[in-house]
Amino acid sequence: MALTTDPDEDLVRRVGQGDPAAIQAMVARKLPRMLALASRMLGDLTEAEDVAQEAMLRAWKQAPRWRPGQAKFDTWLHRVGLNLCYDRLRRRREVPTDTPPDRTDDGPAPDRGLIAAQTGIRVDAALARLPDRQREAIILCHYQELTNIEAASLMSVSVDALESLLSRGRRALRQTLADLAPGHDPGASPSSARAAEGGRT
Amino acid sequence: MKVERFQELAEAYGADLRRWPETDRAAAEALRRAEPVMVERLLFEAAMTDAALHASASPQVSMALRDLVIASATAAGLSHRRMQWIAGRLAWMSGAGWAAAACAGVVFGLNLTTQLTADKQVDAVLYQATMDGVDDTEVLG
Numbered sequence: 001m002a003l004t005t006d007p008d009e010d011l012v013r014r015v016g017q018g019d020p021a022a023i024q025a026m027v028a029r030k031l032p033r034m035l036a037l038a039s040r041m042l043g044d045l046t047e048a049e050d051v052a053q054e055a056m057l058r059a060w061k062q063a064p065r066w067r068p069g070q071a072k073f074d075t076w077l078h079r080v081g082l083n084l085c086y087d088r089l090r091r092r093r094e095v096p097t098d099t100p101p102d103r104t105d106d107g108p109a110p111d112r113g114l115i116a117a118q119t120g121i122r123v124d125a126a127l128a129r130l131p132d133r134q135r136e137a138i139i140l141c142h143y144q145e146l147t148n149i150e151a152a153s154l155m156s157v158s159v160d161a162l163e164s165l166l167s168r169g170r171r172a173l174r175q176t177l178a179d180l181a182p183g184h185d186p187g188a189s190p191s192s193a194r195a196a197e198g199g200r201t
Numbered sequence: 202m203k204v205e206r207f208q209e210l211a212e213a214y215g216a217d218l219r220r221w222p223e224t225d226r227a228a229a230e231a232l233r234r235a236e237p238v239m240v241e242r243l244l245f246e247a248a249m250t251d252a253a254l255h256a257s258a259s260p261q262v263s264m265a266l267r268d269l270v271i272a273s274a275t276a277a278g279l280s281h282r283r284m285q286w287i288a289g290r291l292a293w294m295s296g297a298g299w300a301a302a303a304c305a306g307v308v309f310g311l312n313l314t315t316q317l318t319a320d321k322q323v324d325a326v327l328y329q330a331t332m333d334g335v336d337d338t339e340v341l342g
Contacts (some may be wrong), residue, residue, distance in 0.1 A: 015274075015279065016279075018279040019279050020280070023271060023274045024271060027267060029321075031266070031267065031270055032259065032262050033260050035259075035260050035262055035266070036259040038258075039260045040257070045260055048260065049263075049266050052266070053266065053269060053270055053273065057273045057276075057277060058271045060273060060274045060277035060278075061277050061278075061334070063279070064279070110332065116256060117258075117311060119256040120256045120257050120258045122256075123254065123256045123257040124257050125255065126253075138254070141214065141220070142215065142220075142251075142254050143254075143257075143259070145220070146215075146338075147223075148222050151223075156318050159222075161297075162213075162248075163209065163210075163213040163214075164213075166212075166213040166214065167209065167213045168249045169211040170212060170213070170215070170247075171212065173250060173253060173254070174246075174249065174253070176248045176275050177253045178278050179254055179257075181249050192232055196280060
């Protein structure tokens with residue numbers, strides 16, 4: 001295996017020695033990334049915090065025996081975080097629940113105004129509705145900013161397959177969120193049309 | 202790079218060429234210069250999707266979660282390793298201190314013995330000087 005330049009190598013070594021400053025630096029560097037990954041994968045902040053905490057615990061256990069040069073620590077940590085997310089997603093499928101997802105897409109509502117937070121909620125909801133693999137590809141490449149090779153490796157697919165997943169996912173998002181595009185006529189949006197139709201019946 | 206490939210990459214990775222695969226960036230920039238109108242249109246479409254994705258805010262790490270994670274490092278034995286290392290160093294330093302003290306004691310003892318022996322020899326010589334018929338070698342050995 002080719003040697004990999006790892007920007008975290010020195011930090012991991014110091015963490016492995018129990019250096020308190022390095023532990024704090026690792027938390028500052030990796031915890032937000034793990035929380036963002038799990039939050040978007042699971043769509044639930046409480047579960048995401050549990051996953052992020054567990055991923056960091058495994059990082060602490062791994063650091064003293066980490067062998068540099070074989071893989072990037074960040075990629076390894078993403079593998080851990082993804083596996084923890086997969087476990088929880090699998091459990092959800094095995095245990096059906098009547099509780100609806102906590103994020104709903106109500107569509108644009110002119111009386112509520114166009115505030116950024118609501119746009120974000122709509123985007124999150126649209127992301128949550130994507131097929132798992134498309135969502136995962138977008139999360140790894142766009143939000144976690146992994147390279148296409150790293151993301152493809154984590155997902156156990158080829159780079160071509162990753163690109164296909166990304167394209168289909170982004171296309172689906174664009175269609176779902178078409179009303180957010182500049183110059184879009186709000187009166188022509190599907191949800192407005194639905195609302196108007198509902199008003200007539 | 203052909204326009205079709207540029208479109209595929211824009212649809213997959215978005216409008217920011219820095220997010221594209223490193224191996225495609227130079228060719229993409231070259232096409233951008235050669236076909237600016239077509240390329241900018243493709244990038245504009247991709248940029249709208251990027252903007253929507255950027256609207257999703259990343260969750261903030263709470264202080265409670267941060268503290269829990271830092272505490273878990275201790276639970277995982279990392280701080281313990283550090284303390285073990287410090288304890289090891291202290292033990293080594295303590296051992297080295299005892300060894301140094303022992304060496305100092307030996308040196309002091311040797312010096313003291315030499316000093317006492319010399320005093321005894323002086324006394325013996327002076328005593329022998331007062332006596333007749335006794336050979337120096339008999340006194341000093």
